[in-house]
Amino acid sequence: MAAERLVVIGGDAAGMSAASQARRFRGPDELDIVAFERGHFTSYSACGIPYWVGGDVGQRDDLIARTPEEHRERAIDLRMRTEVTEIDVAGQRVRAVDRDSGEASWTGYDKLVIATGARPVRPELPGMDAAGVHGVQTLGDGQALLDSLDRAPGRRAVVVGAGYIGVEMAEAMLKRGFEVTVLNRGPQPMSTLDPDMGRLVHEAMDGMGITTVSGAEVTGVRTGPDGRVTAVTTDGETYPADVVVLGIGVTPETALAGAAGLPLGSHGGLLTDPSMRVMGHQNIWAGGDCVEVLDLVSGRLRHIALGTHANKHGQVIGANVGGGYGTFPGVVGTAVSKVCDLEIARTGLREKDAEAVGLRFVTATVKSTGRAGYYPGARPMTVKMLAEYRTGRLLGVQIVGREGAAKRVDIAAVALTARMTVDQVTALDLGYAPPFSPVWDPVLVAARKVNAAVREAGSA
Amino acid sequence: MAAERLVVIGGDAAGMSAASQARRFRGPDELDIVAFERGHFTSYSACGIPYWVGGDVGQRDDLIARTPEEHRERAIDLRMRTEVTEIDVAGQRVRAVDRDSGEASWTGYDKLVIATGARPVRPELPGMDAAGVHGVQTLGDGQALLDSLDRAPGRRAVVVGAGYIGVEMAEAMLKRGFEVTVLNRGPQPMSTLDPDMGRLVHEAMDGMGITTVSGAEVTGVRTGPDGRVTAVTTDGETYPADVVVLGIGVTPETALAGAAGLPLGSHGGLLTDPSMRVMGHQNIWAGGDCVEVLDLVSGRLRHIALGTHANKHGQVIGANVGGGYGTFPGVVGTAVSKVCDLEIARTGLREKDAEAVGLRFVTATVKSTGRAGYYPGARPMTVKMLAEYRTGRLLGVQIVGREGAAKRVDIAAVALTARMTVDQVTALDLGYAPPFSPVWDPVLVAARKVNAAVREAGSA
Structure with missing residues (x-):
């Protein structure tokens, strides 16, 4: 039996994770993998660019997780500086142009992965x-x-x-x-x-x-x-x-997919099922910054360009392409960042997100510290929490503060995924020791306050 | 109508939280609150003592959250240096001895809170x-x-x-x-x-x-x-x-309660229901280091002396005593600590805990870093994860590493509370940015590895 061919469009996180994972499932005698990347680099951390520009990261190559050579060593036929200009869905082939020579050629596929990313606005x-x-x-x-x-x-x-x-x-x-x-x-x-x-x-x-x-x-x-x-x-x-x-900000790079008649959502991203298969196309998958993802809190589709999602998509696609099984259930909208020593985090819905989907809510905002108040280096942190009116379901958390603020949002990200109420959040058994948290973690303090607001609103 | 009287035994976290919370619900005309503390201090952070001894915390009084005077300002009749030596359950009264004068007297109660804490072994x-x-x-x-x-x-x-x-x-x-x-x-x-x-x-x-x-x-x-x-x-x-x-370590201080015929568990702690009411006693509550708590992962009772639990117990008791409603659902066994810059965290079951309750499990251990590998200050972190054989239910996580290791255990603490499988954990939408996490958070890396082990064990 001749080997099947997998074609991957896009050599960054989603595409190359998919290719690598598919290779783990199926060797070169079973699966032929051809990947096209129009740029000079593969598998790099775009999220790291600000830190390279700012000087925290010394070398450009520090941001590259895997080079083209490393991918080729894993028997992936990686074609750099080669841009796919057309997907012929009916003919199961893609047209690619060598950006240096200008030469164009068609490559057939049995399975296709679209990971074309996003482009800046x-x-x-x-x-x-x-x-x-x-x-x-x-x-x-x-x-x-x-x-x-x-x-x-x-x-x-x-x-x-x-x-x-x-x-x-x-x-x-x-x-x-x-x-x-x-x-x-x-x-x-x-x-x-x-x-x-x-x-x-x-x-x-x-x-x-x-x-x-x-x-x-x-x-x-x-x-x-x-x-x-x-x-x-x-x-x-x-x-x-x-x-x-x-x-x-960025917008999904889906001109190619759109021209091929593949389904796009209202944010311009490709539409997939939870296995990351493009809707209505048995042998085409898509992942990373070019797709829309399900927001588990609002039940709506969103476009979120984030390396961590792209990597997960790639893993899921690679497993499914390779004959395994995987799904990407969706996101809760977690994002963290910083400006100098100020940490910024959010997950779930903002007020206007909740309003947009017709959810009535109450909010509470509290000020606390990342360590016990008496412990050296305790710095301020503000936590805002949204809960659904009546049910008390946790809807979202935003945190702005100094050390320890950003990753605290993970508590809420897990609680959102589990569809906990804020009452349940108040009872969570979170890590406590003076260097790491006040005896009531700031997230618990916010949960107590918004829980009281839920009760008050419910009795009004 | 004459005011009811609440008597509280123990002036630290659980006892004084209960008293303060009860006071918020019911004013002095409705509820008379008498609290006995045998020592010199109230409401202090015992967890902070090592940092005071080590010099990180300058003053003893920095560890005191609320002084006797501050409690008294809230209309709590607080009797310092006064030790309760007997509880007369049938007579609804306690005998207390002034440790300075040696004088003893009986005080009647309508409701009693026992918060006698623990004593060091x-x-x-x-x-x-x-x-x-x-x-x-x-x-x-x-x-x-x-x-x-x-x-x-x-x-x-x-x-x-x-x-x-x-x-x-x-x-x-x-x-x-x-x-x-x-x-x-x-x-x-x-x-x-x-x-x-x-x-x-x-x-x-x-x-x-x-x-x-x-x-x-x-x-x-x-x-x-x-x-x-x-x-x-x-x-x-x-x-x-x-x-x-x-x-x-410490052991529950329950000699007084035991002598009064109140129910003690196999670890020597008082037995309560989720409202923190002592089993079989409508008008007696207990909380803090002197009680046993339900371990939600193993389904067994445990004794865990930890200020964060004591504070939660106090809130719950205070609400129930005051005519509100609250429950303490249990713990998952989260604990964090450090030695110099080494952070240590655990939640859920260790191997021997799982064995003790007859749970068959698989484990995986991974090494990662708290920040993206290329980001300055990325330090190593080892994560061990236990999952139940076949079902894949998350059973426990242990983390040892440098910056960012300790509070990462909260992710697992919430996932344990929600009874997630490790497969579900692999898909969690956790905060990602290079200063705060590798693109795959160490907890997700561990979940992926143990999830693979679950599948492998299941197919064997």
């Missing part, structure tokens, strides 16, 4: 392609930005966007000695939090010397005679800039 | 009462030890016991400039872990310059002409000592 405004204006999606972007910093005529950086990438890049620019201004469209930075929690991030960034301008609608970029950026303009102001970093 | 061996030999259960013990350090003729400390208190006191003695030897009866320190994980603690303590002697059965203490300790003897060796710290 780049506003269509005057000057956005100017020298000195940088996205930070790929290693190439990171290198271009680092080179640009060396050439920058001054030390003024403007970061457009105040989400995860925006605040992480603000920290990176600060560490590189730049004066940093963050332009933020919304009412507060970190729109992945409720505005009352975003305000805490704003205040902390002020304290770090980062200027955050909220409600700023960018209208364009001004350039000098050499074509390099000199300023960013908004509807109201002009912000001089020697370098501009775009951190406005 | 003090082996009945020659010389254990000598000067320079110290327990660390109470603030008084801590002060006596600190005074003793000043009087110590040399700088050799012997710590008897290598559980939580033992290792924390080893760190404290090290910080005070002592040469520290820990004598440990078991095969490895931290018998709350499996020996393979305890070995990692042993190795780390070696690296810190703490000498740990395992399999050491203490036979007595030698004293000098001044009556002060000079050495600790074991079945094999003699260890010179200028100060000795006993950290051998």
Whole structure:
């Protein structure tokens, strides 16, 4: 029997995890694996780019989990700098173009994995392609930005966007000695939090010397005679800039899949079942930043670009392609980040997410510390918790604080997955010792307060 | 209507939380609250004593959450230095003795809360009462030890016991400039872990310059002409000592309750229902270190002396006494600690716990890091996970490592409470960003490995 052929489009986390996992299940005599990557790198941590740009991570290659050579050693026919330009679903083949030679060829498949990732949102405004204006999606972007910093005529950086990438890049620019201004469209930075929690991030960034301008609608970029950026303009102001970093988020890279007639959701991502099989296509799987995922709390589909999901998708796809079994049940919307020593975390639904799905809720916000108050290094932490009206089901948690704030959100992530009520959360047996927590963990304090609010609201 | 009277025996976490919470529900015109405390202090953090002795916490009073005066301001009739010597259950009254005047009197109650705590195990061996030999259960013990350090003729400390208190006191003695030897009866320190994980603690303590002697059965203490300790003897060796710290664990302080005919369990603790009402007694509650608690994983009763449980018990009792409603569903056995920068955590069952209740299991142990491997400060962490054979139910997790190891156990604590399988754990949506976790959190890596072991064992 001739070997089956698996074709993988995209050589980053989801695609190469799928390929590697499929290889573990089935050897080269059983399964032929061809993977196409249009860029120069495979299996790298895009999430690490801000720390490389900021200097915490010394080398670009530190971010690469597995090189093309390492993949090839595992009998994966990896074709770098080769872009798939068409998927012929009926003919079970893909057309790929060698980006150096320009040569195109068709490759047939028995099974196909689409892992084309996401692309940064780049506003269509005057000057956005100017020298000195940088996205930070790929290693190439990171290198271009680092080179640009060396050439920058001054030390003024403007970061457009105040989400995860925006605040992480603000920290990176600060560490590189730049004066940093963050332009933020919304009412507060970190729109992945409720505005009352975003305000805490704003205040902390002020304290770090980062200027955050909220409600700023960018209208364009001004350039000098050499074509390099000199300023960013908004509807109201002009912000001089020697370098501009775009951190406005990403959108699923699904033009190829869409053109092939594969099903896309309302966020532009591919639609899959829990085995990560593309809906209606027995032999096509998709995973990573190009798919939509089920939000287990709201029951809706979302698009979340995050390496940890991409890796899980890859594992599930690889098992299923290789003849094993795996499913990705969904997400609860956990995300953590930091700006300098300020930790930011969220999971589940924000107020507006709950409203959007018609869930009535109560909230409580508490201030506590990450260690016992008397223990050295105890630093403040604010926890906001949402619970469903009447049922008391936990709906979401947001945490902003210093050491120990970010990963505390995992408690809530597990509780959300288990569909616990906040009453159940109050009784959780969490780790306690003075260096690690007050005797009531901040998450428990928040749960007690919101639980009381649930009871009060229910009796009203 | 005359006010009801609530009598509370014990002025620490459980007792005073109960009193305070009951007061929130019912004012002084409705409920008369009398609390007896035989010592000098109320509501203090016994868990903080090692850090006070070690110098991390500057003042004894930093460990006191609420003073007698603060309790009295809340209309609690608190009688300090007054020891309850008898409970007359049929007569609904307690006999208390003023420890200064020696005067005894009876106080009647409508409702009674027993929160008599635990007492340290003090082996009945020659010389254990000598000067320079110290327990660390109470603030008084801590002060006596600190005074003793000043009087110590040399700088050799012997710590008897290598559980939580033992290792924390080893760190404290090290910080005070002592040469520290820990004598440990078991095969490895931290018998709350499996020996393979305890070995990692042993190795780390070696690296810190703490000498740990395992399999050491203490036979007595030698004293000098001044009556002060000079050495600790074991079945094999003699260890010179200028100060000795006993950290051998605690046992429920239930002599009073036992004499009154109240029901005690096999660990010597009071038996209660989930509302913390003493079994068979409508108007008596008990909580804190003097009760046994339900282990939700094994289904057995255990005795666990831990401030966080005591506080929860107090809240529940106070609500029930005050006319509200609360239950304490049980524990999963979570405990965290540290020795210098080594973090130690456990939750659920060890191998021998699972064996003791007839659960067949598989295990997996993985090494990972608390941050992305390329992120500065990424430090090693070992995670061991137990899952039930066939069903794959998570049974327990042990973590030993540096920064970020201890509180990661909370993920497992919540998953145990929700009775998740390790397969479900592999899919958890945990916080990921390079400064906080590798793309696969160490707990997820362990879950994947043990999940594979479950499948393999099931197909064998």
